[in-house]
Amino acid sequence: MNQLTASAAIATGRVQLASVRQRSLVTAKVRVLVVAVGFIFLTLTALVRLTQLGLFEQAPDRRSLAEALLPPRGEITDRNGVPLARAFPSYSLWFNPKALGEGGNPLVKTPEEVARALVQIFPDADYKDLVERLKSGRGSYLRKRVLPEEANRVFALGEPALEFPRENQRYYPQGSLAANVLGYVDEEGQGHVGMEQVLEPRLLDPAQRGTPVALSLDSRAQGALEDELLRGMQESNAKGAAGIVLDVDSGEVVALASLPSFNPNRSDRAFNDLVFNRVSNQVYELGSTFKPITIAAAIDAGVVTDLSVRYPAGPLHIAGRTIHDSHNFGASLNVPEALIHSSNIVTAQVADKLGGPLLKRTMMALHMNQRPTIELPARGFPLWPHGENAAGDWSRITTMTVSYGHGIAVTPLHLACAYAALVNGGIWRPATLYKVDPAHVPAGTRVFKASTSARIRQLLRMIVADGTGRKADASGFRVGGKTGSAEKPGNGGYRKTSLVATFAAAFPMDKPRYVVIAMLDEPQGTAATSGQRTAAWNAAPIVGRVVPRIGPLLGVVPDASRDVDISDLSPLIGSGDGE
Amino acid sequence: MILSAQRLRSIGWLALLAVCGALVMILSFRVNALRSQVHRAEGQIVALKQQKMYLETEFETRANQQQLKAWNDLEFGYVAPVAGQYLENERQLAVLSKPAEPDAPAPIRVATVDDSVIAAAAFPALSGEHAGVRPLAETHEAERDGAGGDDGGAGKPRNRALDHAEATATLAEKLGTLHAPSASKAAHKRDGGDEKGEKRDKAPAKRVATVEKAKPQASRDTGAQTKAVAKSAKADKDDGKGKAKAKPAVKTAQKTAHTDRKTGVKTSR
Numbered sequence: 001m002n003q004l005t006a007s008a009a010i011a012t013g014r015v016q017l018a019s020v021r022q023r024s025l026v027t028a029k030v031r032v033l034v035v036a037v038g039f040i041f042l043t044l045t046a047l048v049r050l051t052q053l054g055l056f057e058q059a060p061d062r063r064s065l066a067e068a069l070l071p072p073r074g075e076i077t078d079r080n081g082v083p084l085a086r087a088f089p090s091y092s093l094w095f096n097p098k099a100l101g102e103g104g105n106p107l108v109k110t111p112e113e114v115a116r117a118l119v120q121i122f123p124d125a126d127y128k129d130l131v132e133r134l135k136s137g138r139g140s141y142l143r144k145r146v147l148p149e150e151a152n153r154v155f156a157l158g159e160p161a162l163e164f165p166r167e168n169q170r171y172y173p174q175g176s177l178a179a180n181v182l183g184y185v186d187e188e189g190q191g192h193v194g195m196e197q198v199l200e201p202r203l204l205d206p207a208q209r210g211t212p213v214a215l216s217l218d219s220r221a222q223g224a225l226e227d228e229l230l231r232g233m234q235e236s237n238a239k240g241a242a243g244i245v246l247d248v249d250s251g252e253v254v255a256l257a258s259l260p261s262f263n264p265n266r267s268d269r270a271f272n273d274l275v276f277n278r279v280s281n282q283v284y285e286l287g288s289t290f291k292p293i294t295i296a297a298a299i300d301a302g303v304v305t306d307l308s309v310r311y312p313a314g315p316l317h318i319a320g321r322t323i324h325d326s327h328n329f330g331a332s333l334n335v336p337e338a339l340i341h342s343s344n345i346v347t348a349q350v351a352d353k354l355g356g357p358l359l360k361r362t363m364m365a366l367h368m369n370q371r372p373t374i375e376l377p378a379r380g381f382p383l384w385p386h387g388e389n390a391a392g393d394w395s396r397i398t399t400m401t402v403s404y405g406h407g408i409a410v411t412p413l414h415l416a417c418a419y420a421a422l423v424n425g426g427i428w429r430p431a432t433l434y435k436v437d438p439a440h441v442p443a444g445t446r447v448f449k450a451s452t453s454a455r456i457r458q459l460l461r462m463i464v465a466d467g468t469g470r471k472a473d474a475s476g477f478r479v480g481g482k483t484g485s486a487e488k489p490g491n492g493g494y495r496k497t498s499l500v501a502t503f504a505a506a507f508p509m510d511k512p513r514y515v516v517i518a519m520l521d522e523p524q525g526t527a528a529t530s531g532q533r534t535a536a537w538n539a540a541p542i543v544g545r546v547v548p549r550i551g552p553l554l555g556v557v558p559d560a561s562r563d564v565d566i567s568d569l570s571p572l573i574g575s576g577d578g579e
Numbered sequence: 580m581i582l583s584a585q586r587l588r589s590i591g592w593l594a595l596l597a598v599c600g601a602l603v604m605i606l607s608f609r610v611n612a613l614r615s616q617v618h619r620a621e622g623q624i625v626a627l628k629q630q631k632m633y634l635e636t637e638f639e640t641r642a643n644q645q646q647l648k649a650w651n652d653l654e655f656g657y658v659a660p661v662a663g664q665y666l667e668n669e670r671q672l673a674v675l676s677k678p679a680e681p682d683a684p685a686p687i688r689v690a691t692v693d694d695s696v697i698a699a700a701a702f703p704a705l706s707g708e709h710a711g712v713r714p715l716a717e718t719h720e721a722e723r724d725g726a727g728g729d730d731g732g733a734g735k736p737r738n739r740a741l742d743h744a745e746a747t748a749t750l751a752e753k754l755g756t757l758h759a760p761s762a763s764k765a766a767h768k769r770d771g772g773d774e775k776g777e778k779r780d781k782a783p784a785k786r787v788a789t790v791e792k793a794k795p796q797a798s799r800d801t802g803a804q805t806k807a808v809a810k811s812a813k814a815d816k817d818d819g820k821g822k823a824k825a826k827p828a829v830k831t832a833q834k835t836a837h838t839d840r841k842t843g844v845k846t847s848r
Contacts (some may be wrong), residue, residue: 068625088636149638150741173639191646223644548659558662 074209078219088171092144100160130452163560180277184264214435216252224549225255232542236523242278246515248420251429281378283409287486289504290405297362300452311346340467351403356394365447372413373430383409423512426453461509472540476545476558481505483535503539507565
């Protein structure tokens with residue numbers, strides 16, 4: 001530019017010099033103006049943008065707090081808020097062959113070495129399967145769920161191809177606890193078997209899944225029941241065991257266990273025979289545990305008014321069949337003695353006196369002729385005697401066998417609800433797995449009179465204090481109950497060596513709060529059970545151990561100075577023993 | 580250049596508008612900044628809640644029922660408490676607090692009397708001074724008494740013993756089996772206060788159960804106790820340190836033992 005100015009000045013002389021100066025000034029001004037306009041434009045743009053950002057623009061992610069915390073599947077807790085099932089982003093172990101770039105070996109060490117190291121960390125892993133996966137060169141899950149410390153150990157192997165993505169999965173912190181109640185969620189996220197299946201719509205509903213669902217279970221009582229059932233099962237070499245703790249006043253199931261159980265955390269292996277729920281799905285002939293129901297029906301109907309009346313106790317021949325007792329209890333027994341010694345003969349006579357229609361009506365009032373009332377999807381249909389004539393009336397022999405729990409097969413849950421009605425003043429209520437608000441307890445239906453219930457409480461307490469249930473007599477807990485050891489039906493009649501041993505109990509008998517049922521499927525006579533396989537030796541001790549563990553947790557304080565008054569019945573009892 | 584007043588005014592208005600606009604803008608910026616902060620805080624809350632959930636789940640997993648059972652079987656061996664370990668009320672608790680002394684009469688329950696009557700009369704609930712905790716106001720009162728009276732620290736215990744005697748006398752009236760005169764006699768003796776102080780070790784101090792049995796015995800006990808306290812207070816004064824005047828009554832029992840060592844009176848504690 002200076003060159004241009006100089007050459008122009010030389011060419012046009014002094015006059016032109018002034019105009020050149022003028023022009024240069026104008027040029028300079030124009031340029032300054034252009035720059036200034038540019039700056040102003042930039043400033044204005046920045047200001048506009050700033051205003052826009054400041055006034056209207058929000059932060060990039062505006063997900064609300066509630067939305068961010070909403071789990072993909074709702075949580076299930078026990079009655080005290082202890083989580084039983086929750087959505088949890090747990091680590092999984094993923095093999096990514098492209099982690100070290102395309103081509104070449106995806107692993108630093110050989111696949112065999114890595115697989116060996118992995119087997120050391122996960123002892124249940126299959127070595128051959130791992131080697132195959134690592135050699136295949138395809139990305140795959142080596143393991144679906146990995147604990148943080150296991151992840152650390154795998155990380156320490158120094159293999160970049162082993163990755164730990166966090167994935168939302170269903171997690172059960174208590175492991176196999178209450179597995180039969182909860183069920184499991186498969187890899188597609190669908191609930192199966194238990195409450196996971198029942199509550200599926202509720203657990204997935206965005207409007208409701210933020211609030212946990214409280215079940216009626218108490219995880220501590222559940223743990224105690226499972227422990228003791230497992231111990232009883234192992235001690236008696238039983239094939240399986242079932243147990244239930246039921247609140248007699250609200251029908252809430254406080255604990256429900258079916259053993260052997262499964263681990264819902266391994267959803268890939270969860271679906272097997274063990275998901276079968278013995279409490280709600282399997283029907284059994286529960287034997288002598290039905291006797292108190294028969295006696296209650298007889299007292300209620302006014303058939304048994306005087307408990308001191310004695311009945312002959314010799315073998316009973318009816319319709320070509322003979323009803324026996326396990327032992328000979330002498331020439332005659334009264335009703336309390338019949339219950340204490342568990343006499344089939346006397347119970348059958350009482351039922352005969354009561355008559356089929358009344359016994360049937362009582363059993364129907366106790367819902368023994370329909371599937372158990374509970375939320376679980378798997379509920380067994382009872383084997384209900386349909387009667388010998390078109391009207392469905394029970395014959396004498398049917399009435400008699402039903403009276404002591406044969407010829408009718410129900411689930412342990414049916415029995416628990418019936419016992420709750422026996423001891424709570426006579427009201428039958430459906431069992432429920434939801435926590436019940438004390439103000440909204442279902443009204444239920446009356447099956448027995450309150451006076452009958454009071455009498456049965458005395459009788460049940462006597463069975464534990466003096467009869468076959470002595471091993472269930474937890475000190476201070478005023479347990480009352482009835483044993484039942486029924487032979488399982490097989491080909492061509494009952495099998496003498498395959499029993500179902502049940503103990504149905506309630507405590508405390510002066511004001512019953514909970515029914516406890518313990519059942520063993522095919523227990524064997526072992527040293528631990530003194531060589532016996534009947535309920536008095538295997539099922540009753542389970543209840544005797546469960547009650548002291550759960551009683552204080554459920555608000556029943558042991559007190560040796562309290563008990564139900566049985567002084568009016570005590571004189572009626574002779575001495576003896578039986579099952 | 581001279582501007583007209585009107586022009587000046589309009590410039591003023593414009594300036595005011597600009598200032599208000601600037602203020603509004605600043606305010607909006609601040610509001611939005613705060614909103615962003617809130618949002619960031621929300622993000623932190625989400626992260627923390629999730630972290631809490633991880634930790635809680637991990638804790639629940641490690642401390643699940645089966646794990647606890649395994650530890651208990653292996654390490655601790657805890658069992659459920661038995662009936663004898665539960666107490667029904669405060670009286671049962673009080674009974675446990677002191678072992679029976681060799682010649683103490685066995686506790687007797689009066690079968691015909693309503694428990695609440697007895698409790699109201701002589702055995703207040705386990706609180707305040709009976710639980711070994713004195714309300715602050717009472718302590719101050721005791722200090723005042725101790726400092727003011729010539730009889731030193733004995734002032735307050737005497738009142739307390741008197742209350743007790745009155746209470747038992749009331750009880751006697753209510754029960755209709757005990758003799759009120761013996762109570763007043765005991766109270767009188769206490770005032771005279773010059774009996775064998777050494778005997779107080781034999782006297783069961785406030786045996787809840789024995790009072791029901793024998794009223795005269797209880798009265799004598801309280802008399803002896805009070806006298807001993809008085810004596811100990813005096814001994815302290817004699818010691819020349821002038822402690823007794825300033826000592827709060829609450830420390831009397833402790834001081835009694837202390838004094839016994841000095842005065843050579845043999846006391847079993």
